[in-house]
Amino acid sequence: MFSVALRCHGKRCRPFAYSTLSKAISRPTLITPSPLAKIQKRNAAQAGTSNGTWRPVSVLDEWVAKEARPISLRQLMVFGRSLTESRLISSANYVRTELPVRIAHRIRDMQKLPYVVVTNPHIEEVYQLYYKAFDTFRKFKEIKTLEDNEKFCEVISQNLKGHLTVIPKLAMGILECGRLMDPKELDHFMNVILRSRISRRVIAEQHLSLTETFNSPYFSPGATLSESDFIGEVFIKCFAKDVISRCAKAVTHLARSTNGPQVQVPEVKIDGHLNASFPYILSHLEYIVGELLRNSVQAVIDRHQQHPDHASSPPPPIEVTICEAQEHVIIRISDRGGGIPREELPYLWSFSKGPQSQKRLENLGQVPRMAATMQELHVTDELGRADLKAPTYLGSLSTLTSRPPNLRLGMGLPLSRVYAEYWAGSLNLHSLEGYGVDAFLQISRLGNKNEQLTTRASMDAV
Template sequence: MFHPRGWDLARRSCTSDVLCTASRQRCSSRKAQDISCAPHPRMTKRSLSSGPNFYHNRILEQYAARETRRVTLRQLTVFGRTLSEEKLLKSANYVRAELPVRLAHRIADFQHLPFVVGTNPHIEFIYHLYWAAFEMFRAIKPIETLEQNREFCETVEIMLDRHLVAIPRLAMGIAESSEHLQPREADRFMNEMLRSRIGRRVLAEQHIKLSAVFDGHEHQEESFIGIVNTKCRAEDVVRKCAALAGKIFEDGLGIQPPEVVVDGFLDATFTYIPDQIEYIVFELLKNSMWATIEKHAPH
């Protein structure tokens, strides 16, 4: 059987995606149709050196052989603190060059799955989705003007929306293929997919936000640098997440949730991405509430 933790990770990621993208403007369907999502050959060890897939994988291997250039939260804040046209274009080209490398690493992971797992419709669909994104991003030429950057941001937004289905469908595919994949390998695969997904979305959303602020299309709160809040208030985060978790129990299950008492250094602030820290705290509180109800509810 597929390890339960894999299901939990996938479910939580799906919930997080819905919460994190609710405030982002949806791209028009016309723009979404402009980007082709043509399928690529199905993954198989034999196909790496046969037929048309030989060309595709020669290119893929070049990208997969490159190391990802990771950035820290501090680097995101320092870089985005004072924006200029030169720095914004530098950010655009970093994202443009980094996304296909990170996608290539994940496509290589798909190709190392057992062949029968790769034939699962959900797995195959996401494999094609990643291939289409990889081919599209690697074909984008260096960004030299603000207008080119605006077009690039529109493209990235479309791909972010399109990939919202990735983790839920991957989880279904892995679960349906549990007879052909060891639980430890399934967990490793899903964990790598989730970590890489978070990293890609942070890079993309940070650049999109910086671009919108620089162009004057969005207002930037004083404590924010892109999507990073330099003054996350611990008490506010806990209370917000406690209210949301409690609402799920009340509205979804008809159960009175346990009270959450906030104590300690209530004025403590720190630098973090609100969507990420709220996601973490929300899951911790929700699980704690559930465990409390199961232990202390009358039998």
Template sequence: MSKAAASSLSRLTRPSSLALALTNARSPLLRFVSKRSISTHQPWRPSSALEEHVAREARPISLRQLTFFGRNLTLERLLDSANYVRTELPTRLAHRIRDMQRLPYVVVTNPNISKVYETYYDSFEQLRKSPEIKTSEENDKFCQLIKGMLNNNLSVIPDLAIGVLECRDFVPAAELDNFLKTMLKSRISRRTIAEQHVALTETFNSPFFYPHSEGNGVDHTNGVDFVGEVFLKCNAREVVEKCGKLCQDLSRQANGPDSPVPEIIIEGHPEATFPYIPSHLEYIIGELLRNSIQATIERHGSDPKTKLPPINVLICQTQQFVIFRISDQGGGIPQDIFPHIWSFSKGPRRQKQLQNISLVPTMSATLQELFHTSTGEGVGKDGKRRRGTSLAPLSHRPPNLRLGLGLPLSRVYAEYWAGSLKLHSLASYGVDTILQINKLGNNLERLVERKNLDGI
């Protein structure tokens, strides 16, 4: 190893000034850390393999690239996709491992953060040791490895959220928020390319799929509207109606089958269609409608005879964007909470968040996880991919459990494909939330926060 690399590793493994200050046994901070934060194993692992992957740059993709590649699916392309995933996932994991190594010692030794670190490192080691994939059978085995990793990583979101909340007193909240946003965007990116490849493999292995040689002008999607996980004809009205019905059902599940729920009125350009990954959009719309329904019921009462004011969803489209504006009359957001709605670590309800998140050991961050049953995965009897997510049956949470993650995580999802999410609260009246989606699919994924571009 070169002297420069050795020096870099020395800096990474050297305890920060904060950690050195903790050596005073009389420090109340030390007592806190010793009771709740010190892991039983050493999370620092100097590794030349890690250094090699950190030195590489991630290769971002766009929805258009995913679609173009999958529409012309052949065995050769499927194997190219497998080897892209095989080399790209460990690179992206290596950068996030390095981000965690740069954290103050008191943060990285938090048991929840340390658990994520170990999970990522184990996944990194398995992926970097995977040999080149040359046959369909080798690809099938690789997909099983990917599925296992996706399942094992379902605890990452609650673990990170709890760890960040527990360490809020030791590190500025803005730094923790940037760290968590980068970790979550990277998580979305890895799951996107991994699930896309698994979905392409399922399509290729389907008895209804007939691959052709490249260059013959044949549409290899066989008329199916899905290309892997990308839905080519995502319809704005259908998304709102589906999410709205599910959220209304959730409300009745939580408050009683006869409890009133607000009507959802759709206006504007509801027939707008665009390519998108449904699970991403459904999570955002579902969280926004869920918040509006809950706020409306809480403000106007749950008397079965009460006529609740409706929730209005205005859909607009331009050449480049589809815009959703969700307006409710739920009384607005309390002034003590509003400044912190986009933060994962700030706000007056930290202790309640910790209690609630601890009740959710796994999170797939999909709309389907709110239910005990799932639409399932894979290819249906008609040869068409179902619109569920492969992670839906693996995690769920109670419908009335507030985690404080919905809005900030929804913004992370929106910004991942170069969209945006904004919120305007009208005190004592209601909330307007504006979601902007890029409908062309030509923007590269945003892997990190702008302040952390050196960590791509």
């Protein structure tokens, strides 16, 4: 179905996979030509100009030799608890040295992919974005003054904005290459890349937010921030009930805009430990809860509309239960939307395969940017959070994209699991076919768990 790139030596040609950094060379695979053959033609035409960044270079080796340093939510807040100029500059230098390390390992992971996958136009675009960012941050000089920090923050903001294309580009590339690699390997690659992307945005946005706080006319350097406020991007006391209520309001608005104002939207009922709180990055939690509620609400609406005899009665409610234990909080979201079709269950957490792959690919083509936040539900201003922090820079907490509300991308669940597992949590679903779904989101409530990220390139891991 896809052509394998050929490299000729005299009169002999052999399939080639970019793996000079690895001892293992991909085995030749005989694949019949397809429309993607134009990718090889395009790459051959550009070989003379773009091959430089594809080859491993010593400067990349130097950074790959270093290991990423995972941090916890508590450590993320250290610089901000009593923010001073010296602490802000220390934060800047941590980000300055950590970003190129984390990017370098992901560049090396991409270099390990078979050549025909790496040269997919979507994945190649992500590669070029990563290499440019790596080159920019590794060359940035040590930050010694507040003026240096302002320049550094400008560079960070530009990169955050430029990399909003990464998720849809990666997703399209993975779907197009679904038959060129083992789907499990593609999903593993996607999970590693996305988790690393989250980690970089977390430390970058945290520093931008601390800088914004430090420059605020209302801030006194050295003052201890209130326990009820944000420290950077971290919401110290994130009340589960408040987040669920806010997401439910947004999802209800979305359901009406998608299905029409006359549709009966199921009520979202919340019970359990209603005062449960924990430190968390609000945009992460909102995205997970928003996606789960959206799936449940739409499933109930669809099932209710399939039974005309139920039209006179309201649809069954979505029941959300909050359970607080000593070390974690569990949020269960239960619906009676008929469950997940059996043919979709094996691909529930996959980025690369599934019965709707082609439709997902077409939909992703209509999404130029994606920050993966609840704000992508395109809620109106009336749902804005006036009482919560809204940074002025273009970050994943405040960015809106052009995603239409009824455009299903098929990656909400796997991406939600990546977010959940990032801070050592978990996300699991239990489907009762013909009845409904129970989703279980577990969150560490102490904030002392490190980021769950791949600290080295997979090819270098022992």
